[in-house]
Amino acid sequence: MKKSVVAILLIFALVLLSATFVFAEEAAEAGAKSSNVFYYALAAIAAGVGVGVGALGCGIGQGLGTARACEGIARNPGASGKITTSLIIGLAMIESLTIYALVVALILLFVDPFGAKLM
Amino acid sequence: MEGMHEVLLMDAIISPEVVPHFVSYGILSSVVLIAVAFAVRGSLNLVPKGFQNFIEVVVQAMLSLVEENIGHKWGKQLFPFICTIFMYILVSNLMGLIPGFTASTANVNTNAGMAIPVFIATHYYGIRVHGVKYINHFLGPIRSPAAIVLMLLMFVIELIGHIARPLTLTVRLFGNMVAKHILLLVLAILAPLLIPGLILALGLLVSVVQAFVFTLLSTLYLAGAVEEAH
Numbered sequence: 149m150k151k152s153v154v155a156i157l158l159i160f161a162l163v164l165l166s167a168t169f170v171f172a173e174e175a176a177e178a179g180a181k182s183s184n185v186f187y188y189a190l191a192a193i194a195a196g197v198g199v200g201v202g203a204l205g206c207g208i209g210q211g212l213g214t215a216r217a218c219e220g221i222a223r224n225p226g227a228s229g230k231i232t233t234s235l236i237i238g239l240a241m242i243e244s245l246t247i248y249a250l251v252v253a254l255i256l257l258f259v260d261p262f263g264a265k266l267m
Numbered sequence: 268m269e270g271m272h273e274v275l276l277m278d279a280i281i282s283p284e285v286v287p288h289f290v291s292y293g294i295l296s297s298v299v300l301i302a303v304a305f306a307v308r309g310s311l312n313l314v315p316k317g318f319q320n321f322i323e324v325v326v327q328a329m330l331s332l333v334e335e336n337i338g339h340k341w342g343k344q345l346f347p348f349i350c351t352i353f354m355y356i357l358v359s360n361l362m363g364l365i366p367g368f369t370a371s372t373a374n375v376n377t378n379a380g381m382a383i384p385v386f387i388a389t390h391y392y393g394i395r396v397h398g399v400k401y402i403n404h405f406l407g408p409i410r411s412p413a414a415i416v417l418m419l420l421m422f423v424i425e426l427i428g429h430i431a432r433p434l435t436l437t438v439r440l441f442g443n444m445v446a447k448h449i450l451l452l453v454l455a456i457l458a459p460l461l462i463p464g465l466i467l468a469l470g471l472l473v474s475v476v477q478a479f480v481f482t483l484l485s486t487l488y489l490a491g492a493v494e495e496a497h
Binding site for chain 2 (some may be wrong): 236240241243244248250
């Protein structure tokens with residue numbers, strides 16, 4: 149991509165991220181208990197972005213694995229049973245990495261680790 | 268999600284305040300397995316038919332898995348443990364798909380209750396087979412007094428890897444079951460009837476595969492402890 153387009157997109161992203169701080173200031177002025185609002189806002193963003201990035205790596209890994217498995221079956225159709233078994237086990241292993249990211253997101257959203265301390 | 272308790276079938280027998288859902292459904296899975304065992308045992312044919320055939324297929328698959336990875340001597344001893352884990356996880360996962368029931372493996376406590384005994388069994392059988400020489404498993408490929416730094420480094424790395432094992436076993440199974448449950452809930456609200464059916468089919472695949480993966484990993488960990496150190 150052109151350098152100017154990249155620069156504009158980066159500035160846009162910076163503005164978006166700093167917008168949370170601005171809105172948090174306004175919300176913090178509003179009420180007494182709302183020092184938590186900043187935490188919950190960031191927790192929501194973290195949960196969403198975390199699972200998204202985790203799914204990205206998982207997609208790449210599983211795609212590569214499936215591609216090689218299809219190639220192996222194409223070369224040697226007789227071994228397709230063993231290849232399929234190894235493929236399923238490999239996919240489950242790679243999937244579990246995204247599941248770890250999901251579990252962290254669930255902890256942030258529902259277990260609320262810092263909420264009580266902030267009160 | 269604090270005040271929300273699902274109303275499930277077992278609430279008719281045991282209230283969820285006294286005994287939480289994952290305990291009562293865990294007990295239900297155990298009762299189902301014991302009942303099936305007694306039913307099959309009561310009428311054993313030499314040439315299996317029907318339900319006994321299905322059970323024999325499962326047991327045969329587990330036996331070949333265990334003996335292929337661990338070897339004959341210790342495989343025979345460890346086979347009941349591993350096969351029980353597989354059947355219990357399979358039954359619990361599949362129960363989570365039925366409306367009105369919940370999977371007891373959708374709670375960290377059940378999964379930790381299975382992963383920690385696997386971890387303890389790994390070290391117990393390692394020490395029982397090898398004695399004090401079990402420490403060689405942790406020290407890496409080169410074991411001579413000249414390479415003491417490499418041995419210490421390998422020990423730290425292997426320690427971290429070993430501690431990660433029950434954690435990952437627990438979280439993998441828990442995450443898969445909870446994700447399936449949440450996905451079903453959300454899609455049932457958004458797009459009832461067709462899409463949750465597809466997710467149920469995916470959930471069936473995930474349930475069976477995760478039970479198998481837990482069992483396979485337990486077998487490989489036990490095999491790694493029992494075999495000779497390379």
